Amino acid sequence: MRKTILVFGRSGQVATALAELGTASDAKLEFAGRDRCDLLVDDPARLIGQLVPAAVINASGHTAVDKAESEPEAAMRLNRDAPAAMARACAALEIPFVHISTDYVFDGAKTQPYVETDPIGPLGVYGRSKAEGEAEVAEIGGAWTIFRTAWVMSPGGANFVNTMRRFAAEREVMRVVDDQHGRPTLAADIAAVCLETARRSADGDRSLQGLFHLAGDDDATWADVAERVFEHAGRRTGRRPALARISTADYPTPAHRPANSRLDTAKLQRTAAWTPRPWRDTVDICLAG
Numbered sequence: 001m002r003k004t005i006l007v008f009g010r011s012g013q014v015a016t017a018l019a020e021l022g023t024a025s026d027a028k029l030e031f032a033g034r035d036r037c038d039l040l041v042d043d044p045a046r047l048i049g050q051l052v053p054a055a056v057i058n059a060s061g062h063t064a065v066d067k068a069e070s071e072p073e074a075a076m077r078l079n080r081d082a083p084a085a086m087a088r089a090c091a092a093l094e095i096p097f098v099h100i101s102t103d104y105v106f107d108g109a110k111t112q113p114y115v116e117t118d119p120i121g122p123l124g125v126y127g128r129s130k131a132e133g134e135a136e137v138a139e140i141g142g143a144w145t146i147f148r149t150a151w152v153m154s155p156g157g158a159n160f161v162n163t164m165r166r167f168a169a170e171r172e173v174m175r176v177v178d179d180q181h182g183r184p185t186l187a188a189d190i191a192a193v194c195l196e197t198a199r200r201s202a203d204g205d206r207s208l209q210g211l212f213h214l215a216g217d218d219d220a221t222w223a224d225v226a227e228r229v230f231e232h233a234g235r236r237t238g239r240r241p242a243l244a245r246i247s248t249a250d251y252p253t254p255a256h257r258p259a260n261s262r263l264d265t266a267k268l269q270r271t272a273a274w275t276p277r278p279w280r281d282t283v284d285i286c287l288a289g
């Protein structure tokens with residue numbers, strides 16, 4: 001019989017990628033979007049207790065970084081309390097729990113890529129809520145895995161590449177921040193690692209439990225990503241905006257963002273024989289979708 005894996009989230013980038021993977025694998029994935037379990041009000045433990053799945057993957061979250069500044073209660077509910085409730089239910093039922101966190105738990109002051117043991121120092125509500133979620137999950141214990149990821153992109157999702165693609169058709173000049181450094185990551189790659197981890201942990205394999213960084217290869221700024229999108233647009237339509245590379249100070253936002261949020265993925269590469277995808281390939285895949 002196929003093992004059921006319960007996924008919180010349905011239409012998000014990682015959840016969609018999990019659904020695409022699930023149809024091609026022998027795992028049976030059950031999805032709980034907010035229509036089935038609204039994590040602002042419902043207790044996810046109830047659904048976990050009803051289904052008693054082989055593993056739980058949490059692909060949900062309050063991911064609107066700027067909006068989180070004006071609705072901290074909602075951010076904390078989704079990014080701290082909900083994963084804590086999931087982790088507690090999973091630990092009680094001895095079900096492996098796979099959770100996704102963020103590069104924004106760091107303050108960006110380090111000059112090198114961040115490793116798992118680096119101290120955190122979130123700059124905004126989103127990062128703080130995710131950091132508190134991580135701490136709760138680890139504290140509760142059981143068979144848990146947390147993947148910190150970054151700059152998530154997918155062909156159809158709400159992300160930077162698709163925003164730039166829209167602007168490419170509309171703008172003569174596009175001003176894009178060039179002093180935040182990160183590692184764009186394909187949602188499908190996150191989904192594949194989460195699914196593999198859930199399956200292995202459900203089979204009693206403990207090697208992928210704990211905290212791991214999961215991100216694409218090579219470093220980029222938002223302006224680098226925009227440039228790649230505009231190159232594609234230019235080739236396709238003969239028209240592309242001029243790119244103005246600006247600083248964070250020239251583009252104030254409600255939330256402060258780390259100047260460096262590059263994640264070092266060596267631990268995951270060693271443990272899972274995993275190879276990160278170069279970010280330019282990630283952008284090209286998004287644009288081809």
Ligand SMILES: NC(=O)c1ccc[n+]([C@@H]2O[C@H](COP(=O)([O-])OP(=O)(O)OC[C@H]3O[C@@H](n4cnc5c(N)ncnc54)[C@H](OP(=O)(O)O)[C@@H]3O)[C@@H](O)[C@H]2O)c1
Pocket residue numbers: 008009010011012013014015032033034035037038039040058059060061062063078100101102103130149150151152153157158187
């Ligand atoms: N996006 C990024 O750049 C980024 C960077 C670092 C880390 N991450 C982390 O990666 C994970 C997945 O991100 P993503 O980009 O796939 O997210 P996303 O596309 O923004 O999707 C968010 C998901 O959260 C669910 N959700 C939101 N509010 C909910 C509520 N009240 N009740 C239940 N579910 C709710 C949504 O459910 P529905 O399916 O019902 O809409 C959706 O599936 C998150 O933990 C995020 O913090 C993301």
